[in-house]
Amino acid sequence: MSKSQLTLTPVETVACCSPLVREPLAADRAESVAPLLKALADPVRLRLVSIVAASAGGEACVCDLNDAFDLSQPTISHHLKVLHEAGLLDRTKRGVWVYYAVRREVLSDLAALIGGA
């Protein structure tokens, strides 16, 4: 079914391609993968991903994340949305609290694309 798909999502694309240094990345693949890197290419979002990933249980509550930054609550919410929509973070609501978790396969695939031999 994936073969019939004309446009791949960033997450699908990053898992499909041979490493950057192996063969020239096709233009449409590049367009598809770039948003994933863009999502990571911000110091606040890098720290968010890192804090979430390093948290006990692999997930973190937004309330804790807000406290880790000197930024307004809407700004953190915005960054979390960017990471979630890029496919890097999963989102679960439990009661009043929202928990985010890192999709490690996506990070692994991205790393393989960038640094793969």
Add this chain to the structure above:
Amino acid sequence: MSKSQLTLTPVETVACCSPLVREPLAADRAESVAPLLKALADPVRLRLVSIVAASAGGEACVCDLNDAFDLSQPTISHHLKVLHEAGLLDRTKRGVWVYYAVRREVLSDLAALIGGA
């Protein structure tokens, strides 16, 4: 000597840190690494890196790179400058031609930071 350095370059920082998912990335480290990801987080620059890396001899002439895109020569020159200043590409002038080469260790270090276990 590296210990006395107060601010690390992106390239130095990316080689110094444990993986994202291991422990929370410090704020200053995040600020330092982000530019490297920003440099990669563009479809044109992703393709540039890929084309250069996959070229015979591991380097490519700007003249060839220009032909690979439907963009103006100044635009390609700009993207190459961004990649060079980020520390991802080396630059060599031979006669009238300029050759760029990928610094693979930097890509590897970046991959280890993102996807390291």
Add this chain to the structure above:
DNA sequence: CTTAGATATTGATGGATGTCGATGTATAGA
């Protein structure tokens, strides 16, 4: 149902970024 707390959305704003045309600089050859 009302209130309080947690998170998301909206709208606005200043600054960064991708792109181009025009121009500058350097090198090789005639």
Add this chain to the structure above:
DNA sequence: TCTATACATCGACATCCATCAATATCTAAG
């Protein structure tokens, strides 16, 4: 020295993006 070619820089423009204050939404508790 003059010209042609390769590449970089400059200045301008449109778009995108990080951030905030204000507000909305959702849930639990009373």
